[in-house]
Amino acid sequence: MTPSPQLSEAAVRTSPAAISSMMQMALANPGLISLAAGFVDQGSLPAEAARRAMEAVLADPVEGRRALQYGTTIGDLGLRTRLIEQLERNERVPAGSFRGAVGRTVVTTGSQQLLYLITEALLDPGDIVLVEAPTYFVFLGVLETRGARAIGVETDEGGLRLDALEATLRDLKARGLLSRVKLLYTISEHSNPTGVSLAEERRGPLVELIKRWSGEQKILILEDAAYRGLTYSGAEPPSVWRHDPAGDTVILARTFSKTFSPGLKTGYGILPETLLEPVLRLKGNHDFGSGHFAQQVLERILVDGTYERHVQELIAVYRRKRDVMLGALEEHLGAWDGAVSWTCPKGGLFLWLSVPEGLDTGPEGPLFARCLEEGVIYVPGALAYAAEPGPFPRNHARICFGVPSEEELNEGARRLAAALAECFDAVA
Template sequence: MTSAEMSASVQLADRALWAKGGAISYLMQQGIENPQCLSLAAGFVDASTLPVDLVRNATDRLLAENIRGRAFLQYGTTGGAERARRAVLEHFATQEGKAVADLGVDLSRVILTNGSQQFLSLVAQVLLNPGDICLVAAPTYFVFLGTIAGVGAKAITVETDTNGMRPDALDAKLDELDAVGLGDRVKLIYLVSNFENPSGYVLAAERRERIVEIAKRRSTSHRIHVLEDSAYRELRYEGDDPPSVWGCDPDGEHVIYTQTFSKSFSPGLRVGFGIAPTELVAPIASRKGNEDFGSAHLNQHIIASVLADGSYYEHVNEVCESYRRKRDAMVAAAREYFSDIDGVSWVEPRGGLYVWMTLPEHFDTSFDSRLFEIATQKELVMYVPGELCYGGEPAERPRNHMRLSYGVLSPDEITEGIRRLANAIRSL
């Protein structure tokens, strides 16, 4: 081989150039590398609530006998172990307030994935071609925005208020896209239905119905799917669970549902699940087969075990109790330290892990802003710049928001973090 050939440059595939997973990796890394910096950024769950005993007991039981134990340490199947899928479907039915038999969901439609993030990614891969469009709330889950970009598709924002994505704005956006010849490129509407990451908004019940109705009505040249991501469904601290978006589609053809055991139980197990319309099951399974031909088999059985013996539900109650206290600490600290700063407002969430804060428009919260520098270098507190959570063109994204998480820190640390953040803002 000549030296010229040896130094030839790497030619990455388009997909590698489209991939934008950098922000989440950077923030997670920062949280781990700078323990002195109070991280209101990390979406990690509260370490003190992680179910070590429950997982140890479940694992001991699973591995108690050699022959049975070996089966759990063997490869599983691409869609997930039947026992675990059944347990997950029962869990889903309980949340829907129905018996499994009344859901009308064949077990083959339940797919267990490596966290719900993998399910989101599989859906993006099987439905979105480069140039296709996914309509999203503003703001929305920034990692999924990266996933959409990663398949070469576009995330276009739909006007959103404190009750979530506005159906009238969705219809108007579809008209707008039709008018410029892009209507046919819309394949997906992505909704984080409960306690949206980052805004904490819950999509209002009547909007759920209307959005499904719009997706059906506008499915003329091809089916427009609605992807309901209910990652925070179980982290509710007040009020009732509205009917799922999935439940507004009794035929089960338009709404794709995903949920995770990361927030309610353990993100380290990486178990999430999706319920797909029948026609998407085989394409999703084929893609997953290309990636990993099955998520961690033992972990699926751990989840199945704690669901079956009910210890999961006791744990979720404890977790919610702990997060409720942390949410209260963050809201109380925001009232104490931010009330006298003009033009600052925040959403007080009834569940989930985040407080969405808005600063006056002339404030810039982005990674390269003065505020981010002062917060992280001088005051030693970290937040997620709100700009990351918007689709659309970079120049059009608002830069005056922050996502603040109360997941990881203790109530006292949360109070201190908010005090430091207020100092950083005041210093500007």
């Protein structure tokens, strides 16, 4: 028998990706409507705009070869400059306001790599990261790999609750654990999984609160703004990062995966000066620079206005899908008013469904099984909760409205309602 390799502790403690079995189910059963997949709308991927940008990059042989060569670990200066200019427009500040941040901007292989790098730079096993309850479940996996402790903080319709955050920090201090708290992770815009954004009036106070609780041990805020840009009603408030003009407390993570193309797998982070070198050293070990060609393509679409035009088109597509999903839920689940509810996101790709407390939405529970029989799947909400501080709700589901067609959204809601009706009948 061939002996197995002795895996590292990090590999051993890393569980299989919770969602991969669901992806398998969807692939194995073509009739299944997946309200689970967190992909983007296939029909609006910008194939033509990407082709034009790629041709333009390759049109000049010298520039073309440069694009096909390795780049730098931090990312191309040209792209980083454009990213900051675009951020200034997005945050509606005068041109040049954030120029000083170009040198602290790191281009990464999707924002996921940035999230990983930040945890790699900051966390030893046993260190504590405060996360929203619920949060982006893939980030919980990253923390598991690092051996860090994720502690959930209550949220409401305005996102992270600052009173709950302060209570958690007070409790950790009383238990002598404050010095292990390194990071607070927040998804500020149209969160994955709930679709809820952090209320504008909480953003400044959040930064103040974290600064106040940073003693000898600095606590950083990791603002994951993956869905910023995809706002379907109202204006986007200033980011949390904006409330940290000194730039020493908030790390801003952004990505082009949702607003342009996940296939280009390009994101970026703006880091406090103190984190820059450590993160670049680690990134050097990962890949010594993200795909250079994709960076050139992105720079091109930012410069010629393609990107902003595409985002406007995308907003129209997703706004319509969101409205179709909300309409279908109202039509098929509205009769259970009070017992079944859902968030009405102002942007992003997700909404959060809540069913009565006793009804377990987990993969082993009755609703998931009945949904499979009906031919629809969702992501069980329990996956999105940190194990601490204790028992978490099991009666939620993440619904993604970004991928299915309008007909599938309607039919998916109908099947979900049929499965729910069977569960209710079973307990009646």
